[in-house]
Amino acid sequence: xxxxxxxxxxxxxxxxxxxxxxxxxxxxxxxxDYDNPRLITGTLPIYDGKILLCKRNIEPRLGYxxxxxxxxxxxxxxxxxxxxxxxxxxxxxxxxxAPYCLISIxxxxxxxxxxxxxxPQPNFHATEESSEVALFELKDIPWDEIAFSxxxxxxxxxxxxxxTGHFPFHEDLITFxxxxx
Amino acid sequence: xxxxxxxxxxxxxxxxxxxxxxxxxxxxxxxxDYDNPRLITGTLPIYDGKILLCKRNIEPRLGYxxxxxxxxxxxxxxxxxxxxxxxxxxxxxxxxxAPYCLISIxxxxxxxxxxxxxxPQPNFHATEESSEVALFELKDIPWDEIAFSxxxxxxxxxxxxxxTGHFPFHEDLITFxxxxx
Numbered sequence: 178x179x180x181x182x183x184x185x186x187x188x189x190x191x192x193x194x195x196x197x198x199x200x201x202x203x204x205x206x207x208x209x210d211y212d213n214p215r216l217i218t219g220t221l222p223i224y225d226g227k228i229l230l231c232k233r234n235i236e237p238r239l240g241y242x243x244x245x246x247x248x249x250x251x252x253x254x255x256x257x258x259x260x261x262x263x264x265x266x267x268x269x270x271x272x273x274x275a276p277y278c279l280i281s282i283x284x285x286x287x288x289x290x291x292x293x294x295x296x297p298q299p300n301f302h303a304t305e306e307s308s309e310v311a312l313f314e315l316k317d318i319p320w321d322e323i324a325f326s327x328x329x330x331x332x333x334x335x336x337x338x339x340x341t342g343h344f345p346f347h348e349d350l351i352t353f354x355x356x357x358x
Numbered sequence: 359x360x361x362x363x364x365x366x367x368x369x370x371x372x373x374x375x376x377x378x379x380x381x382x383x384x385x386x387x388x389x390x391d392y393d394n395p396r397l398i399t400g401t402l403p404i405y406d407g408k409i410l411l412c413k414r415n416i417e418p419r420l421g422y423x424x425x426x427x428x429x430x431x432x433x434x435x436x437x438x439x440x441x442x443x444x445x446x447x448x449x450x451x452x453x454x455x456a457p458y459c460l461i462s463i464x465x466x467x468x469x470x471x472x473x474x475x476x477x478p479q480p481n482f483h484a485t486e487e488s489s490e491v492a493l494f495e496l497k498d499i500p501w502d503e504i505a506f507s508x509x510x511x512x513x514x515x516x517x518x519x520x521x522t523g524h525f526p527f528h529e530d531l532i533t534f535x536x537x538x539x
Contacts, residue, residue: 180366182359182382182391187366195486198431201363210363213396214430216469249395250379254462254531255469276460276529279471281435288397288436290460305376346527348457350435 183208214286217327218258219246220294221335222271227314228335229296231266231307233324240308241324244291244331245269259292267310269301278331281350289327293335293344315339326351364389395467398508399439400427401475402516403452408495409516410477412447412488414505421489422505425472425512426450440473448491450482459512462531470508474516474525496520507532 181188181203188201193209201210221244222229230242245266249258256273263271271294280289301310313319315336323329330349338344362369362384369382374390382391402425403410411423426447430439437454444452452475461470482491494500496517504510511530519525 178363180361180363182361182363182369185361185366185368188363211429212432214432214434215394216397248392249469251393251395251467252464253395254464255460256462256529257464276527279436279457279460281437283433283435283438286432288430346457348437 178210178212181206181208182210212286214283214288216249216255216258217246217287217289218249218255218262218292219244219289220259220263220271220273220292221277221331222263222267222269222294222296224296224299224312227312228318228332229267229269229301229310229312230318231304232309232311234304234306234308238324240322242319242322243324244328245307246289246291246328255290256292259290259294263294266304266306267301268304269296269310270298271296275344276346277344278327278334278347278349280327280330280348282327283350284353289331291327291331326353359391359393362387362389363391393467395464395469397430397436397439398427398468398470399430399436399443399473400425400470401440401444401452401454401473402458402512403444403448403450403475403477405477405480405493408493409499409513410448410450410482410491410493411499412485413490413492415485415487415489419505421503423500423503424505425509426488427470427472427509436471437473440471440475444475447485447487448482449485450477450491451479452477456525457527458525459508459515459528459530461508461511461529463508464531465534470512472508472512507534 178201184206186205245263247262273292277293278291359382365387367386426444428443454473458474459472
């Protein structure tokens with residue numbers, strides 16, 4: 178941020194009084210910019226023991242497989258965001274069953290939240306964001322072509338938990354150094 | 359937002375191509391502002407069966423009791439944010455044990471995440487943000503003086519779960535209409 182979004186004046190980076198972090202501060206209108214982590218919400222959509230994945234039709238990671246997920250929007254709950262993204266990316270109307278994985282990625286200021294979800298019907302299709310959408314048996318998950326580390330983690334938890342049939346809530350973090358993966 | 363934070367030109371509210379929501383868009387430098395919900399992280403700090411609450415020394419809800427919590431910052435995990443807020447508001451060095459409550463508040467574009475935490479030592483004190491910090495027996499929780507609905511919900515889950523000694527992860531939402539409570 179170089180200019181104040183409220184008044185248009187140039188901002189300076191400094192630690193505001195009473196704070197302990199550098200923020201963009203406007204000395205014309207006293208605006209302070211608090212830049213906070215973003216929440217990505219998505220689902221692990223299950224139908225008949227198989228998991229719904231989508232092949233990314235957009236960058237980053239175009240051509241790789243992922244779970245339906247995206248930035249949570251204002252005015253919605255985490256579950257609503259997860260289901261909206263599922264519909265947008267796969268055409269499927271899923272039903273959330275429980276929050277499943279919460280994964281912090283401090284390097285890119287993101288928190289990823291995946292819900293377990295069921296598909297009442299196997300209705301889905303390619304979309305603007307997904308060139309292919311398909312159900313995978315757990316043994317056929319394309320591990321070498323998964324788009325994001327958080328998705329690989331959520332899928333790995335699911336495969337592991339499937340052995341016992343018990344799906345507790347998982348918390349995790351990713352500390353890799355490359356951005357965007 | 360009235361001015362572009364990147365180039366200082368006036369922005370317009372419109373739905374960008376390929377999107378389905380109004381955003382602030384800059385036609386000078388093509389900046390698009392994505393305003394997303396913020397994550398508040400905090401703890402339910404427990405010592406010897408009692409719960410640590412702090413009396414707010416700042417607005418909003420000055421003088422009301424709350425759990426230590428605040429906006430998650432860039433570069434930290436949700437658990438790190440929760441423990442940082444606990445230290446800042448109560449002087450206590452807590453240890454998180456598990457994520458406990460995830461509460462969406464779509465009306466104010468926030469998601470509140472509370473961790474169960476333990477206090478290895480009963481060391482805490484008033485701080486700039488808290489005029490008092492004290493341990494409460496569950497039967498003595500000041501229900502009429504709790505600062506925020508999300509805090510009341512988290513405390514109510516804890517009291518209920520204490521009856522069984524089983525503390526599962528809870529998901530909830532708040533749909534009240536008044537801002538700031």
